[in-house]
Amino acid sequence: MNALKINTDLTRRILVEFIRNEVERVGFSNVVLGLSGGIDSAVSAFLAAEALSPEHVWAILMPYKSSSPQSIADAEEVVKATGIHSTLIEITPMIDAYFERYPDASRLRRGNKMARERMTILYDHSSLYRALVLGTSNKTELLLGYGTIFGDMASSINPIGDLYKTQIWQLAEALGVPKQIIEKKPSADLWTGQTDEEELGFTYEDVDTLLYYMVDRRYSREELIDLGFKDTFVDRVRKMVVSSQYKRRLPVIAKVSYRTIDRDFRYARDWET
Amino acid sequence: MKFSVALAQISPTLGNLEKNLEKCERIIDQAIRDRIDLLIFPELTLTGYFIKDIVASVAITTDSPILQKLLDYSKRISIVIGAVEETPDFKFFNSAFYLEDGRIAHIHRKVYLPTYGLFDEHRYLAAGNKIRAFDTKFGRMGILICEDLWHPTAVAITALDGAHYLIGISCSPGRGIEASDRLGSSITWERLNRTYAQIYSLYVLFCNRTGFEDGVNFWGGSEIISPSGEQLIKALYIQEDFIHTTLNDRAIRRERIITPLIRDEQLHLTIQELERIYRERFED
Numbered sequence: 001m002n003a004l005k006i007n008t009d010l011t012r013r014i015l016v017e018f019i020r021n022e023v024e025r026v027g028f029s030n031v032v033l034g035l036s037g038g039i040d041s042a043v044s045a046f047l048a049a050e051a052l053s054p055e056h057v058w059a060i061l062m063p064y065k066s067s068s069p070q071s072i073a074d075a076e077e078v079v080k081a082t083g084i085h086s087t088l089i090e091i092t093p094m095i096d097a098y099f100e101r102y103p104d105a106s107r108l109r110r111g112n113k114m115a116r117e118r119m120t121i122l123y124d125h126s127s128l129y130r131a132l133v134l135g136t137s138n139k140t141e142l143l144l145g146y147g148t149i150f151g152d153m154a155s156s157i158n159p160i161g162d163l164y165k166t167q168i169w170q171l172a173e174a175l176g177v178p179k180q181i182i183e184k185k186p187s188a189d190l191w192t193g194q195t196d197e198e199e200l201g202f203t204y205e206d207v208d209t210l211l212y213y214m215v216d217r218r219y220s221r222e223e224l225i226d227l228g229f230k231d232t233f234v235d236r237v238r239k240m241v242v243s244s245q246y247k248r249r250l251p252v253i254a255k256v257s258y259r260t261i262d263r264d265f266r267y268a269r270d271w272e273t
Numbered sequence: 274m275k276f277s278v279a280l281a282q283i284s285p286t287l288g289n290l291e292k293n294l295e296k297c298e299r300i301i302d303q304a305i306r307d308r309i310d311l312l313i314f315p316e317l318t319l320t321g322y323f324i325k326d327i328v329a330s331v332a333i334t335t336d337s338p339i340l341q342k343l344l345d346y347s348k349r350i351s352i353v354i355g356a357v358e359e360t361p362d363f364k365f366f367n368s369a370f371y372l373e374d375g376r377i378a379h380i381h382r383k384v385y386l387p388t389y390g391l392f393d394e395h396r397y398l399a400a401g402n403k404i405r406a407f408d409t410k411f412g413r414m415g416i417l418i419c420e421d422l423w424h425p426t427a428v429a430i431t432a433l434d435g436a437h438y439l440i441g442i443s444c445s446p447g448r449g450i451e452a453s454d455r456l457g458s459s460i461t462w463e464r465l466n467r468t469y470a471q472i473y474s475l476y477v478l479f480c481n482r483t484g485f486e487d488g489v490n491f492w493g494g495s496e497i498i499s500p501s502g503e504q505l506i507k508a509l510y511i512q513e514d515f516i517h518t519t520l521n522d523r524a525i526r527r528e529r530i531i532t533p534l535i536r537d538e539q540l541h542l543t544i545q546e547l548e549r550i551y552r553e554r555f556e557d
Contacts, residue, residue, distance in 0.1 A: 021485045268323040
């Protein structure tokens, strides 16, 4: 846990500057984000409100009929605490209309569809409000692939994607995110009683510490085991990182010309901005 | 000799020469009004840092109009500025120009091009192959660019070549948020600047940039360290700033009287041992 301790003042300052800078450099002044009632989107909302002032931040609450009422209540708390705009758009009609065709669809398909439905709503509001879509994926879920590609993983700018979940908790405290949001068990809220840690089979504290040494400090498998991590845990997490690599990359392009986008046509995204 | 020096801690626009030049001109005009003698800009002032495939289109040559314009300014104020330099053999360097009295007093071409982690410089740029101190009307100086300063040998060469003023310009990304008060990268830089100033009894003039490129933050914190290792002035972290002070080579003299490390350097011994090391470890 100690390895993951962060200077929240400094982190907050950098992330706030980041949001302001990335939004303004492309000629925008607004952001839109999906507010779930969870800690990640709460932290993104607080940072955006500080960076751009609340009237430039639009939160969209997009519950499905199975979403916990507590999630909506918590999201509304965030709206109240930050003073940002909010809109409630139930995704139940769209999701249910689609799955009438596939009544036996798995939880995974339904969860992915919901995440992507929310994404299309956010990008529609991006156009409506001339706002960039603010990402709410943290480093833990990005590395583990614990998210839906082109769903909740889609965004224009992501202020928290280099922070592990345990670091998000620290930042949330510093930002004044309502206590019950920090203290409740993280959940994708796709069905009643779902929690991340139960689904993943390990705690964020354990996996964040492991990922920190594995990814940030580049410890080898042997060195990780020497640190006290179980070999099965190390192997399982490594496999999750490797097998979700595709989610963190652009689609693969078959290369036939002399200069292919993103392989040898290389420009920063902030090119001339 | 006393002279005034300013550090322009700016955030350039990536790949936009005209806009960056305009910004520099505004700062130069102000610095002239403030009676600054030497004005220092950060690494790759005119281009921004993650230039990648932009390199060839933002490169300047020693006879390009942009440089002519800056040379005109240098009749009124000495300027250190960073740019991509294209040489007649079509190589592209990460260069620093020292301009004074309408002429180029010195060009330093970055020797150590970091190509690891988030850095990719050697993919796009040629590496310089000289480290030289040079004379200016304010005294003998040396310029190193960012990663160069992480090689103490480069600093040693500059100091032994007689530099009284070590100018370090950089685009240092801010990373490492676990420490109690500062970014991990700033802690290392600040340690280096103080150490170099003190052990070589020279002024360190460190000009870093700020701003963001593709989510990478440049942390600013430019500073001037005295020959005794004390911080004389310090720019803000993370945001643009402009700081200035007056330097006096008498401070170098005093330090070199108190602690004559430079006098006692055994250059011959160093060369002899380096040659042996080269023979033993780098030749077959």
